Amino acid sequence: MTGPASTPIHTPATEARYDAEILIIGSGAGGATTAALLAEAGFDVLVVEEGDWVEQGSVVSFSLEQMDRQYRSGGVTVALGLPSIAYTEGRCAGGGTEVNSGLYRRPPAELLERWRSQYHIRDLDPDEMYVIADEIESAINVTTVPGAVSAPSAVLRRGADALAWQNSESPRWMTYPPGGSASSGQRQSMTRTYLPRAQRAGARLLTQCRVRKLSISGTSASDADVVLADGSPGRIHFRHVFVCGGAIHTPALLQRSGLRERIGDTLAVHPTVKLAARFAEPINIPDDVPVHQVKEFAPEISFGGSASHPGLVALALADNWGEFSHALHEWERVCVYYAAITSEGKGRVKAIPGLRDPLVTYNLTARDKQLLRSGLSRLTLLMLAAGADEVYPSYHNAPVVRSSADIASLQRSFAATKATVMTVHLCSTVPIGEHPRCAAGSFGQVRGMRNVWVNDASMLPDAPGVNPQGSVMAFAIRNAQRFIETERPHG
Template sequence: MRGTFRLSSELQLEADAVIIGSGAGGASVADVLTASGLSVVMLEEGKHVPSSSASPVASEAFAAAWRSGGLTAAFGQPPIAYAEGRCVGGGTEINSAIAQRADNYLIDQWRKVYKIENFTPDELTQYYQRAVATVNASLTPGPVGRATDILRQGGDVLGWEVSELKRGQRGCKGANRCAFVCPSGAKQSMAVTLLPKAIDRGMRLFAQTRVAKIRLVNGRATEVIARSWDVAGQGRSIRVKAGMVFVCAGAIHTPAILRRSGLRERIGNTLRVHPTIKATALFDEPVDAHRSRLPLTAVTEFMPEQRIGGSVFTPALFGLSLAGDWINRGDLMQHWRFCGSYYGMIRPRGVGAVRPLPGINEPLVRFTLAPEDWIALGQILTRLGQVMFAAGARKVFPNIFGHEGWTSPDQVHEFWDNPLPKRQTNLMTVHLFSSCPPGEHRDVCAVDSYGRVRGVENLFVADGSLIPEAPGVNPQMTIMALAFRVAEAALSHSVKERAQSAATDRR
């Protein structure tokens, strides 16, 4: 990416603002600030992975763009595997680019519960529209493949609502490598959209630069202290002094950075995710899911509490999914062209926590499912089995270790009234949020209604940490909308501060 900088010596910088993280939140903040003429420094822990060098090999792609190569998990019973992007563009480089806004009912509920000012569906519409326009959220024209048709067919048979999904795209080639960094640049990630614009306006972006902490003096953030690595792996220190600091490192690392900086009140105590359970469906006719995009329909009958969708499918990813129970599932590999991978996700009532650990890069993440979450997971797994059989599946294998699979729709009710086996159930998520909820309810909110960290005049959070609770949909549009809103409010606040300072100086 033109304008991306790497450090070759120790460096001290000054700017109007420093942004930590280059994903959906950080890039949106950068767009607002640079459009207003501010000097901006952005610090990104991961590498820049250009489309031209994006590897089609799963192991190489994961190592380049995913945090810890995709091997991260929140501790609990059971642990929940989660995925985060760790590259320029953050999670937008490895996600499916599905564009949805949070349900209006949920937005209203959050406003009331958390006492968030100026937070209604109407007031957020302008920011959602900006996010949608940024990524060109649109339906995918032309044939989208059998993997998509399976969800549509099964939903129609059952009389359930099935919705087509818009994605952030321009001329998608259907390479089916969304999770590997798009090889054509058609996916409208932050590295394709907002970051180049911000760099053209003068933003300085430092990749492979990990923030250690933010220095706080007398209720202000005065300096961001980080370390950068060069091509040879040699570390250099970097310090950035700025009038405003925006922490946009995601729902895991934003609270970790704030806590390492000495801020702990209500920070990192309310992590939420979308607990997700997968199933493999075997059909009599070839699905050939690897030849088309991920399924671009979803069963939305039970939203926002529950949703059924489809996953990216390649032979390598399918083999990886079977590896955890190879003794019972390994034979499916020879039938991979006849298989599809689908999931059910829920809005949980349980919460998690994030805590940094001394001397260790990755924080400790915990998540505890509430009893009602287990009921909901049993329900959504049942419904997932129903829709697969309604679409003609021969056999359905829920992602439960040692489970022999279902061979008829009569069997899928196994967990409707009975709890899932906790130790054998494999759960995952690609959606994380809510670790720094906003609002004026001071007993539960880490930041104010506009993302400003309490007690610090010029420190803001602008990423998935701000989404008050699980939205029940892919979160990118909501992250961008809230980040645009935070950046505009911070600019307004900064102007007022300067005006007050100037008035004081004239006295």
Template sequence: MTVPDLYSAGIASGWNVVDAATLAAPLALDADVAIVGSGAGGGVAAEILSEAGLRVVLLEEGALRTSDSFRDMDEGRAYRELYQEGAARATADGAIAILQGRAVGGSTTVNWSSSFRTPPQTLAHWAAHHAVSGHAAADMAPWFARMEARLSVAPWGMAPNGNNGVLKRGCDKLGWESHVIPRNVKGCWNSGYCGLGCPVNAKQSMLVSTIPAALARGATLVHRVRVRAFAHDGKTVGALAGEALGADGRTPTGVAVTVRARHYVAAGGAINTPALLLRSRAPDPHQRLGLRTFIHPVNLSIAVMPEQVDPYYGAPQSVASDHFQWKDGATGAIGYKLEVPPLLPGISAGVFGSVGEALRADMAALPRTNAMLALLRDGFVPHSEGGRVRIAGDGSPVLDYDMNDYLWDGVRRAWLSMAEAQFAAGALRVRPAHLDAPYYADWASARAGIAALPLAKFRAALFSAHLMGGCGMSDEPRLGVVDSGGRHHQLNNLSVLDGSVFPTSIGANPQLSVFALSAQNAHGLAARLVR
């Protein structure tokens, strides 16, 4: 059974979709609103603003890839075409890998579909410590409900796959809290290849939901265009300047793309949006731009089980545990959420961190391998200030993110928790993703071994797919780049509607938080512009 490609039919019916790689002459567009970035923030904003009758231009650096190109479920193709820097993006020192989408739909096209509401503890912390208003749990509840209904978000109704089952079994055995993960899917085939683009349009990413809705209402989508800067006078943005990219999606063709609009929305995510504003030399009187960028630093634990787990099949994430998330409150020792990642063969080879015969043995055991991950909740205490986005000489974004004792303490405690859960679930052997760690045959050995592991970058495998902050919101200009409505404090016709406005990390997979907050703020923006 094949699923029709939404875009072939839509373009044939008159959708305004421009592939900048095909442009032979400069392109100039006028709009009510120009949106830079088509992911969770930009895609939601495009639908809401076009629904209000506003002329919307949506610009995306990545290419338009649709279900037709996802059907091979090929890892190499997907990482090359759908991820920032071919899935090789990392912190400036290369110590923390960063998985971030780069295609129409942004990271929603390639994420694993986990959809959590922002924890009320996080929302309360923002109000109390970052002068954020209008986003308390009661304020956000209708917006979460709205986006959950719009994107078919519901707890996963099928049994967990073997990989998630290990986490559930371990939590049950130890008496730890666990819960079913809500997912934004409709008619899911349970294949497990969400990270490579959904071949059957079941995942309700922006690619198949809000962006088609905006296009049907007259919005224009320009893809394979890199927005270099906003032109402004210090108070008002007058235009945005972009450059067309070639068929490779990376090499500029020399063709200029210019958009003039009444209002501009930056929605490129928590690395690209701060970089865009830095390139634009946006006013930053309090030196906040690019600071407090958070990533939920992630560490892993690998277990070989007696049974076949097949960690590459089935819904990638369907079980999570918050047992350690708020154990010491919001501002105590760093908390973490336990989940599992899918283990497709290509990415697994990197996760194992082994070579030669050891790697062959690890890959041979892949069908019986479980992995757990911990999302460390950074940003809630003074000694967890996150990282900093800056720009290189060519204007490309760079993320500095250091690991201090506070974070390393969380890494070690998370390894211990994951190993304990894996052994409780029946693991034959367990190994933290650390170059100096062997496989441990029992919980007592693991506990002693993990306690002695040196905590250092490049020895411990660290990564993130959750990018937050860098343009933090606060009603107090000295504390934030934008106000609680996403409006830039100095540029009166610029808003930021993406995860870069989060004052801290949130302590859960952030896509539903971005959906709801962007919907709330885009609705307010639409009302102001229509008036």
């Protein structure tokens, strides 16, 4: 069952033809966990990944180079709408887990209960989910930071405490060297955890392999048309396929393969707006993000810290460059923070024949826009309470905020259509459940298909209101366990 120790961890896809019992498309939080469980259960697993394998430490975390090498489209893609929403997706072995903030939240019990009842998800038992969560937290070493939190994190805590707003340190899946500081963590991403585990159990991983479409006949898919590392076409034959390409590319692939019913119609995101805040003392830590989150207004509104290397500080100041640009000279004293909301808007992912990337649209509701205004204003108040000298909200022609009275003019002049709204949490394009509006069954089996499964952020019924990686992994493992029970190989 365990492969030889010398098995190369990853190989670019070069052969015109591969065969696998289980094909897993995508190697992020969903694909990697699925691969590990199925390989360990004795299935013959092949994982294909469109991106590259990038060794951790070879790229500076949260840097522009990282955006170039490990994100899709160099970092930012846009969901069209009023306003348009910029989003980012990982594209590398390990997917989003290689590049995200590394913050971990279990799916809250109320959320699981709501999903179970609203979407009719069968056998969704919070106790079982939390047994899985325990395993995950041990496998990826979910832990709080050693010693004192970083200065940007302390800002969130200090401001929230002054306002009596509930806040807490979000644990991360990191390991720290003995005596290490809060920012010395080594992320326990998929390339460090579940992908090596899958490999040890015999799974193969092909990088630079893009799946164009699945060949489907009746209720079965049999082959994947792929583009190999050198650009030439290839074919992978399989018995079962798990599509784990993320909330944009999973539905796009299914659509290109002819599966369109309810697929891609229910994109959910956590829209966020940002601000930069300048303090009297240096606080910026360019290669890490704050670990504190403010959950006083959750799930509707949450606050946290963003990556703040100088390039990203400049981006946060860009919406009113004339008034704000002076702050860039003092970037060591500036940090970027966000307010995220749970949106009632809905988006769509639509594969367009002839185009490589799907068309993504998202529309905020009137309520969403009010929440964004409220979130940005409250976050500004928090920054003042934390002692910020100046706050620069990220929207066109925003005022510099120095006092609580200035926030009134922020509220007056803010419009979501003037803001740089962005998101890093995309989900729910192939929601699971027995409810008629769900695109896949309770365990991820795509409606009407015998051997096509989704097992990534696409399956979450709607936006969870917390960092979703923990939810994605827990559901992926739950579904993989069910698959193993029902399809366990004989002998």
